[in-house]
Amino acid sequence: MHSECMTTGLVAAGLVKTYQGTRALDGFTLTVAPGEIVGLTGRNGAGKTTFVEVVTGLVRPDAGQVRICGVDALARPRAARALIGVSPQELALYPAATVAEHLRLFGALAGLRRAALRQAAADIAEQMQLTDVLAKPTGLLSGGQRKRTQAATAMITQRPLLLLDEPTVGADPDSRSSLLAVVKARAEAGAAVLYTTHYLPELAELGARTVIADKGRILDAA
Amino acid sequence: MRLDLSGRGAALARHNTMLMLREPGPVISRLVQPLVLITLMRPLYLTAMHGSGGTIQVVTGMLVMFSLLALSIVGAGIFAERGWRTWDRLRATPARTTELLIGKAAPALALLIAQQAVVLGFGAAVFGLRVPDPWLLALAVGAWALALLSLGATLGAVARSQSELNVAYDIGGILLSAMGGALVPLAELPRWAHAIAPFSPGYWAMSALRGALTGQVAGTLRASAVLAAIALAAGALATWRVSRGWSRSRLM
Numbered sequence: 001m002h003s004e005c006m007t008t009g010l011v012a013a014g015l016v017k018t019y020q021g022t023r024a025l026d027g028f029t030l031t032v033a034p035g036e037i038v039g040l041t042g043r044n045g046a047g048k049t050t051f052v053e054v055v056t057g058l059v060r061p062d063a064g065q066v067r068i069c070g071v072d073a074l075a076r077p078r079a080a081r082a083l084i085g086v087s088p089q090e091l092a093l094y095p096a097a098t099v100a101e102h103l104r105l106f107g108a109l110a111g112l113r114r115a116a117l118r119q120a121a122a123d124i125a126e127q128m129q130l131t132d133v134l135a136k137p138t139g140l141l142s143g144g145q146r147k148r149t150q151a152a153t154a155m156i157t158q159r160p161l162l163l164l165d166e167p168t169v170g171a172d173p174d175s176r177s178s179l180l181a182v183v184k185a186r187a188e189a190g191a192a193v194l195y196t197t198h199y200l201p202e203l204a205e206l207g208a209r210t211v212i213a214d215k216g217r218i219l220d221a222a
Numbered sequence: 223m224r225l226d227l228s229g230r231g232a233a234l235a236r237h238n239t240m241l242m243l244r245e246p247g248p249v250i251s252r253l254v255q256p257l258v259l260i261t262l263m264r265p266l267y268l269t270a271m272h273g274s275g276g277t278i279q280v281v282t283g284m285l286v287m288f289s290l291l292a293l294s295i296v297g298a299g300i301f302a303e304r305g306w307r308t309w310d311r312l313r314a315t316p317a318r319t320t321e322l323l324i325g326k327a328a329p330a331l332a333l334l335i336a337q338q339a340v341v342l343g344f345g346a347a348v349f350g351l352r353v354p355d356p357w358l359l360a361l362a363v364g365a366w367a368l369a370l371l372s373l374g375a376t377l378g379a380v381a382r383s384q385s386e387l388n389v390a391y392d393i394g395g396i397l398l399s400a401m402g403g404a405l406v407p408l409a410e411l412p413r414w415a416h417a418i419a420p421f422s423p424g425y426w427a428m429s430a431l432r433g434a435l436t437g438q439v440a441g442t443l444r445a446s447a448v449l450a451a452i453a454l455a456a457g458a459l460a461t462w463r464v465s466r467g468w469s470r471s472r473l474m
Binding site for chain 2: 109
């Protein structure tokens, strides 16, 4: 793990992003320390997903800065992405590819090879209760299984920063429990976790520091 | 900059090959259709063209038309990634954009070359099509495959809907084939058609392939160079568009 990841996780300051006159981010500032789970909540359109997209380098902000383990994510987006595991808000899976094929692909893209890749895929499948459906195409899975598959692709390697954007929407209680247990374990192992959700009880279950976003700004921290 | 082709690029190429082969219908269709039409149409072309030029015309003409129609396979691959939202998921990984593009393009390029090889091989094996210079023909096939790949990727990247994409492929494929002299030899078309023919990539493909099969080195090189230029221009546009992605915020 990057040496600075022991002391600094995610530091985002003064982020501004405007789309066609609409300010999606308006001075968005947020810090997530190693081992901490930050629960980011707020109404639809508050800027949560735009923030996640900025941190992952999919969207470039008009102003502000993002550092991950001390790495400037705007100047060195690829180096920053190597430190992130991300599960986007909406499902992003190949319907014809199996769960195992997804895990192998995203594990390989994360830099795992051969035996290490096989072991990591088997481990995360077990943790996310996906072992029984490894050979099934994701197009044939239930909503909860798809959500767990997507989260598993984000967590197949031990990344210092986890970005989970509403990972339990549409998931059944079992899927939710297994996912929350893995997220907690990752934070206990030292990962900085940003978890966006509308379900406040989940944040309580995770023991997360709750942060409320509105109109592209952080309103309050509890 | 070092590309990790043994790892990420290879994993993506394997993955995209698997996706293509999981739904083989379009691939089989674009491989079999030209063979059937060549067999059925060859007598007509031989009669109309009074000799062996008919075999070259029917083989290259059907090759160009069905390879243009095979653009739909390339474009659908890009368009599907947009619909599934997987392209932005891939962009959020440590993989370089070039690795993502190579991983996506390599299986499609292999398919486009294989399609041409099957058609030309069929022409040679069944109808005695002569290949005076295999390397010259390989150059023409390669240049045409690259142009097709770039054009297909561009359409897949800029189309707003699947139906828009289908219209572009179906009408565009037939139109560009006809304009380029793939269906009816250019010499038999009216004067105005001669004037607009060079605006069709199909024209340059026909020139390159026919030139290679008749041993015209200079003509083949010139047409292949034009195809390479088309590949570069369309490839640059497709690369620019896919590198921006389709994240939700981009659509606001």
